[in-house]
Amino acid sequence: MHQCLSVTEIFTHICAILSTQGARGDLASLARTCRAFHGPATEALWERLDDIGPLFDPMEGDLYEFEEPRSHLLVLPRSTRWCNLWELTFNRPATATDLAKFKARASRVRYLSVQLKFDDSWWEILSKLQALATYTDYPFFSKLLELRIDEFATSQYDDIPLDLSRLGPFATASLHHLHFNFSFYDNHSVTFFTDFVRRFPSLLDLRVQIPLYEDVVFPRSFEDMVPNWDALQRVEIAVHYREQLQALSRLGHLERLQIGILFCEGIPDEDIARSGGFPKLRDLSVQAGAKFDLCIRFLSLLRDTPLCNLGVETSTISPDGLSQLFDTLTRHVNPRSLEILRVRDNRRRFEGLPPLVDDPYQLHSLQPFRNLRTLILQIPFVSTLLPILSLGQFAPSLTTLQLGYFGAVIPAYFEPKIHIQELAAICQTFPRLTELAIPVDASKPAEPSPTQAHAEQQTRLTKLSVSMSPIDCTSEVALFLSDAFPNLESLHASQLSCGPSRPRAFNWTDQAPEWHKAWQKVMHWLPVLKRARAQERSRAFSSAPP
Template sequence: MHRALQINEVLTMILRSYGDCCQQRTMSAILAATCRTFSEPASDVLWEALPRLEPLLRCIPDEEFARPAPSQGWRRFLKHAARVKSLVIDGVDADEVNERLPTLLTLRSRSEVGILPNLRKLAVRHSFLGLEPAEEPSPHDLHFFLFLGHKLESVRLQTCDEDSFHLVYQLAISCPRLRYLDVPQFPKGAARIIRCFSALEELDCDEPPIDVDVLEGLAYLPSLRRLSVTLPYDFRGVGTRATRDKMFPALQKLEVGNVQDLRHLLYLLRSIRSPDLHELSVYLSSCHADESSGTIHQTFNMLTKFPKLRRLTIRGFSATIDTPFPPRAILCLHHLEEICFEVGGLTMASQRLADLARGCPKLRRFTAYSSDQPGWPLEVLESFAEHFPELEYLHTRLDTCNAPTVGPPSACTLTPVCLRLEESPLKEEHWEQVAGYISLIYPHASFKFDPLWDEEDLRDTDKNALRWRQVARVVARASSAGA
C-alpha cells in the first residue's frame, strides 16, 4: 500500500474487498466505533446512503434545539445529518416522523439549509405517501417537504396520483437543482408549474398516459436530455408550427410507450428540435400500419432528421408494420450501432443486408424478427458474417425447417458474437447439422436464452428451445477445441 494514500483512500480499498453492500456497512460501523484513525471517514461512509430514515431520527436528542449554541447531542445529530447524501423513506418511518414531528418542524424552520443540507438523492416509497388517492393530503404527504433541500438532484416517488399536486409543487419551489425525477404520473394542474424545473435533465413518467399540456411544458425545458413517457390515446402532437423550433432543444434519449398509431409517433418526432437525439425506443400498442397508408414511409423518413441516432428500438408484440426490413430510411442513419425491431408484419429481405451494412457501418447489435412472418433462411448467417464481421449480438428468427447445405460456408468471422435464435423452429433430425453449420460461420459464438426458463422446465413445455440449448453446447465445445 502506497505511503502517500489518504485515510479515506485506504478506507475505500478496505471496503472494496467486501463485495456485499451489507458487509461494507457492517465494516464501516465497526471501524467508526472502534478505530480512532478511521472513525471520521468510516462515519461518512456509514451515513452517506441511508436505506431508512429511522437511524437518523433515533439520534435526535430529547432536549429542545437552541441556536446559536446547540448542545453536544444536537451537534452530533447535525453532523450526521450533514453526512447524508442518499435517503430512502419507507412506511415504517411514518410513526417515527409523527413522534418527532414538533422537533422536526422546529429544526426545519430554524435552519437555512434544511434538515439534510447535503442530500442529493431521495426515494419515497408508496407505503409512506399512502396507497390510495384521497380527497385531502395525508399527513405523511405533508411531511414530505421536511426532507427537501436546495442541493437535491434526484427524486423518485413511487406514488403520485392525480390529486397529489402539492408533492410536485413542493419539489418545484424547494429543489432548484433537481436533475432527475421519477413519478408514476403527474397530478392535475402540474402543467402550470412544470417549467419551474429548469434544471431537469431526466424524467420517467411511464404509467398512465401523460397529459398533453404537461408534455408541452416539458418540451420547453432547456436541459431535458432523457424523457420516458406514455402517450395519450388521442395524441396529436404538441405546440404549433411557430413554436416547434423551440421544443425539446437538448433531448438525447427518448422512450415512448402506448403508441396506438404510427401517426402519434410521427407527430412527436416532428416536435423535437434537438439534433443530438442518439437513442429512440418505441413501444407500439395494438398499432397496425401498411405501406399503402403512407404513414410508415413518413414516420421512418422523419428519423433522418436525427443523424446522430445510435440506438433504435421498435417493439410491439400485438402491433404490425407491413413493410420490408430494413426500411430504406434506416440506411441514412450512418452512426447507428444498435437496431431492434420486434413487431409483426415485417418481411425479412435478406438482399437488403448489404445495403444496411453500407448505410450503417458501425452496427454492432442486431435484433429483428416477426413472429407472424417466415424467418430468414438459415444461410442468411453467411450474409451476416460477410457484411457485419464485427457484429457482437444477433437476435433473429430463422427458417431451419430444412437441413443446411453441405460444404464450407461462403463467409465466416472470428469475432465473438452472442446469438439468440431460440424462436426459430428446429427439427430434431436437423439440430446437429445446424450446430456444425453455425460453428463454421461463428467459431467463437455464444448463445443467450430466456432467463425465465431452465432446461428442466423446457423438457415438457418447449422441445424447440431445448434443442437450441443442445446446439449451444455443441458450438461451445467446438469453440473450446478450436482455441
C-alpha cells in the same frame, strides 16, 4: 486504597484517555467489541461518537445494531454514498443532544433512498422523523444531492393511498436529482407532489413515474410546478396537456428525456414551428400507447437534434408506420449522432395486422445513419430475409442487431421464415456486426459450402442469440453455428413458441424438460468445439514447414 469503580466508569475513563491521546485506532477496536456492554456502557460510548466519527465509515449497520432496546436513538450511515432510510431506528424520546448528533450525521448524507411501505412500524418511524423536524429550524439533510422515493411493490395494498405529506423532512434546497417512483392513485397525491417539488430551487433532474389511471393528471403548467424549470437537464414525466408539451419543447438545456404521451389532442403545426428543437438532447424515450401518430408529431419537434439514443414504444406500429418513423428521423435528427435506436410494439393482440410485403420499409430513398451501432426492432413484421437486408442501406455500420420477440408466445402467422443458413447473408449485409439476436427456423441445417464458409469467416460475429423451436435445438445446430461463425464466443438459445395471441412469459424448466436438456447440449457444445479448433490450429502450425 483506590475507590472501586463500576464498569461504566472504567469504560468512560478508557474512552476519555484513548480519545485525548489520539489513539483512534485503538478506540475503534474497542468500539467494535461494544456488543459485550449494555445499558450505561453503550451510553458512554455515545458520548464519544462525535469525536471518533470518521472511524466508523466502513462499519455501516454493524456498530449501530445493539441488543439493548434503549441503547440508541437513531443512526445514519456515515458513508457519503447511498443511505437507505431503513437504517433509521427510534427507541426513546429525543433530547437536544440527540438532535445535534443526528444533524451532524444527516448533514453528511449526499444520496438518500426512501422506500415507502404500508407497514405500521414504518409509518411510525416516518412520523417520529417528522416530529424531530418540527422541533428544529434547520433541514436535516442540508447537503443532500439526490433523493429517491420508491413505493413498496405489493399487490396487497394496491388501492391504499399514502399520506405523502410526511415526507416534508427530506426537502432541502441543495437537491439536484429527484426520482419519484410512486404510483399516483388520485389527484390528492399529485397535489402533494407538486407542493413537494416546489421546495427544490436547484433541481436539475426530475424523474416521475407515469400515473396508473388516466384521470390522474399533473398541472397544466410545468413551469409553476418546478421553480427552475428552464434549467432542467433530465426529465421523465407523463404529458396530459398541450401546454405541458409546449413547456418541454422550450427546455434548451435538456439532455435526457423520457416522456409518456397520454393526451388525445393533436400537436398543431404552430407548436412544431415554435419548438426550440431540443438543441442539447442526447437521450430520448417516447411512450405513446396507441397514439403512434402523436409519437411521429412529437419527433417533428426536433431540429437537427444531436440524438445519441432513441427509444419508441407504442402499440400501433405497422410497416407503413415504421417507414414513416425512419423518414421522420432522417428529416429531424442529426444523422451523424444517432448510435442506438429501439422500436417496440407492445400490443397484447396481433389480430387484424396487414399482410407482410417483400420490402415494407422502403428505405432506398432515405439518408443512411452511418454511425448507428445498435438497432433493436421488437415488432411483428421482421420475419423474412428481404426486409432485414434492406436495413443495411439505412444502418450500414451496425454492430448490434436484435429482431423479433424473445420469451413470448406469438401467433403462428408470424412464425419466422428466416432459415438458419440465411444468417450468413445478414452478417455480410452488416460487415461490422458482432452481436445478433433473431428468431430462426433451424429445422434442416446443412453443411455450409466452401464458398459460404469462406465468406462467413470474414464476419466479426462474436455473440449470437437465436430463438427457435425446441425440437430444433440440438447439438447439430450448435455444431453448424460454430462451423459457420468461427469467431463466436457466446451462443444463447431460447424457445420460440407459436400459440395464443396474448404474449406470455415461458417457463421452460416447468413446462418442457426436454427443451431444457436440449438447451444444455447447445451451451455445452460451443466451448468443446472451440477447444478442438484451437488444438487443430496448434497442430497445423507446429507441422508447417519453416
